[in-house]
Amino acid sequence: MAAAGASVLVTVVTLIRRRPLGAAASTADFALACTLLVLAPHVLAPGERFGTWVAYQPGYALSVVITASGVRSLVLWAGGLVSVVVCYLVYLGDNGAGMTTTAMGNELTYVVYAVVARMLFNYIRRIAHDADASRALVAELARGEEERRARVLMHNGVAVMQLLANSTPGGPRSGLADLAEVEVQRMRAYLRGRSTATEEDERVDGGGQVTLAPLVERMCDRFADLHADTLLDLGASVRLPAGDAEAVESALESLLLNVRAHAQAHNVVIHLDEDSPGRWALTVSDDGVGYDADAVAPGVGLRDVVIGELQHRGLDVAIASAPGEGTTVTISGSCPPSDQGEGHDRLADVR
Template sequence: MGTIAQMIPAVHIGVATSPHEVGYLACWAAAAVAAVAVSVVTLVRRRPLGAATSATDFALACVLLVLGPLVLPSGERIGTWVTYQPAYALSVIITASGVRSRVLWAGGLLGVVVSYMVYLGGEIEGNMTWTAVGNVLTYVVYALVARIFFGFTRRIARDADSSRARAAELARREEERRAQVMMHNGVALMRLLTEPGTDATRSRLIDQAEVELRRMRSYLRGQAPDRDAAAAEVADANSPVVLAAVIERVCDRFADLHVDALVDLGADLKVPAGQAEALERALESLLLNVRVHARADTVVIHLDQDTDGTWVMTVHDDGVGFDPTSVPAGVGLREVVVGELRRQGLHVKIESGVDEGTTVTIWSGPGPAAVHTDRDATADAP
């Protein structure tokens, strides 16, 4: 379109000086119509020309160059916009460089170069010889640059498509993981509600189910999970929360398990609200596992804070335990406990043995030396 804009001011001079006015005007109109059509089609399709259109475009450029000597005044084939044919051919080369076929692109470029030599005919002499050579090199160089540009753009587009597909897959997996984490405790509670039990036990289960129901509703609505009334005082996600209060709140929901919470050594410990929420869900999941699988008589939760601000919390039950090397970690341990806590920057270690109960250690910072050693396969589960 830029080439056509430059051709327009000189068209009246070309018609006035041409030995064949009608032929000159017809050739000029053919170039103008083709340029406009190609531009419109390219913009509408939003991609480079196809093979058939590119071949037609190359052919028209070659025809206009070959017919140039018949419609142009003698001695004026280089240097003015009256002789628009070489510039039009250059615009065709640049535009058609987007064609995928290398054979068509190279053949079209060769055809334009040969047609340009025919266009010049016997008018090359003296310094004009080097001008002609320079014009031919311009065709070649611009063709290569445009070809490289189109290829680079296509590679960027392929990489973008690949990245977009990868991002969509990762988003799907993350949403699947979030759904598993959000639904796990609720599903466990529903399972317990279907089993026979005392009215007191069912009453406590119903209270817990209401908490999980609010969380599920918030998740389905795309909102942040609702917090308990006892935690409503937390103003925002950056406000610290007393961890001992979180532990005691969860223990109250599992009074039937005979949970012994020893939190005196960390009574004043405060953690970020995000960690507190993850710890609350993890502790709930651990106690639900004890209720469903462990058949434990007692559960001991111990919280200890060091002088440097780091802390360690252990959850031990005297239940049936399991063999971490032969029993894969379920969603509760893998995602709700290990996965969510590690995303909050906390460390988790799970130790268990058949008929030896289970101990889960959660800590911040480097932690005690004992915590660093013998990390079992369950703690490192993906």
């Protein structure tokens, strides 16, 4: 009854805890198995110790050796195994002398099953540890990606709000207000978990592509006070997946915000060109104060909104600047086939 009750209890506890027995329970289990083996000769006839249903003690001890192999303490496991083997010799007594081969086989059964079970438990633990580490890594990568998306999304909006707050009464408040409205809509879409480039957007055709030139023209209209010269005819046919076009739009907005806030430029030129079949380039140049690109680390706008987001989508970004010589930023990439635009956009979003 003690062995049956212990077996049921161990099974129930293991299922509830969903893990092997702890050190205390394993110690008690080993102790019970050894006690039953030592006391068995007093309740069993000499002929009942081998190959009978009456002698349950060796089988129970084997089940204990297997289940207790999951205990983390190597000393406890090895000590329990040795104790069971020694107690089994006591259990055999003088009967083992006439059946040496069978007795040795039974002893080895304890050892082999214990080692195999121990290896299995350790292997499962390693798999579980690797799975936990993988989940933690995925969670960390997802958190980092979400932080990057938030920085990219919020940067232009914050810059617009700052310019709007610091603008003079005679300044370009109307254009800034329009930009602020666009950024508010973009932030609202982000907070609601929706893409800011929706299928309902009139700029997106049935293949999920956007013509780049009108997008650039509309963005320049929002910065009318810069009086930018737009040369877009050579790239009038450039079409991009909606996600790539949205990234280029945000990058262009960030660049023009930098021109307005820092460049002190008199002239701004925006040039779109399709220089070879499938290759395009968008260049933003100003004659402002410039900066030393090697000595000055890029801010959030250049680092995340322009370089980071565009490179994340497979587009190239080149920045040339020097003190007193203005700044030129070139964004370039390849135009995907029209029938692949939607799939390319989804792939970029997954990356």
